[in-house]
Amino acid sequence: MSWDEKGETPAFVNNRGKFRLEVPTGIVAAASSISEASISRGDMTALLFGSLKTGKGNFTLGVAEFANAGCTSKVEFKPVS
Numbered sequence: 562m563s564w565d566e567k568g569e570t571p572a573f574v575n576n577r578g579k580f581r582l583e584v585p586t587g588i589v590a591a592a593s594s595i596s597e598a599s600i601s602r603g604d605m606t607a608l609l610f611g612s613l614k615t616g617k618g619n620f621t622l623g624v625a626e627f628a629n630a631g632c633t634s635k636v637e638f639k640p641v642s
Contacts, residue, residue, distance in 0.1 A: 578614030583607075583629070590624045602626040613638055 572582035583606050590603035602625040611618015616638045623629030 572609075574613060578612045579610075580613065581608065581610040584609075586622070600624065600626050605631070609636070611636065611638065 572580045574580040586605045586607050588605040590600055590605055592598055592600050604625040606623045606625070606629050608621040608623055608629060609618065610621075618636050618638060619633050620636050621629070621631050621633040623631040
């Protein structure tokens with residue numbers, strides 16, 4: 562997986578098909594103008610994790626200040642023929 566087409570980020574897949582891929586995006590999150598909080602470590606990371614065996618996983622855009630927690634969406638993996 563490559564976020565900015567500068568290179569690929571490898572991920573280890575265990576013998577049960579589970580993996581976790583973390584890719585820095587180069588994007589920095591900022592608090593909204595109406596928020597009372599501020600974000601001092603806004604570096605965002607794209608995380609793709611799940612199981613190739615079950616074909617299910619999640620995609621998250623995480624923020625460093627929140628231990629890479631962020632907006633998450635479910636994904637399905639299907640073999641390419």
